[in-house]
């Protein structure tokens with residue numbers, strides 16, 4: 001049995017009605033019942049997530065600091081993840097940089113530079129030939 005300050009996903013799932021509405025955000029459990037009628041985003045979005053992990057939805061909206069302060073006041077308990085529960089989504093770490101294929105870029109620049117040198121060499125050679133022909 002989970003202690004008073006720790007709830008499992010199974011416990012949270014039991015609170016999925018408008019007057020008893022828990023969600024999980026960042027591994028913390030919040031009771032949204034008192035706020036649902038005032039939510040600027042409407043009650044439907046909250047009802048859809050009742051009793052589940054709302055972290056992605058909450059973060060995707062880009063809630064303000066004020067929204068986060070309201071959320072913190074609705075804190076009920078920490079989430080206790082059990083084996084088999086989905087892994088937490090981490091919204092705090094910097095996004096993974098998109099890997100650029102450096103190797104192929106360098107090769108491309110090399111081809112352009114070498115191509116340019118060869119072309120200018122050929123041009124100068126031809127100019128020389130032309131001058132010879134004129135003389």
Ligand code: HEM
Nearest residue numbers: 030040041045049054057058061062063064066067070071
């Ligand atoms: C602890 C839970 C939540 C709190 C305290 C909260 C609070 C707020 C607040 C204060 C706003 C006004 C804009 C802002 O200050 O960012 C807002 C907007 C909004 N919220 Fe939430 N929210 C919560 C959860 C959610 C969830 C789970 C969703 C699901 C998608 C959601 C969807 C939205 C949307 C769509 C808006 C934009 C409304 C608009 O600008 O028309 N919110 N929320």
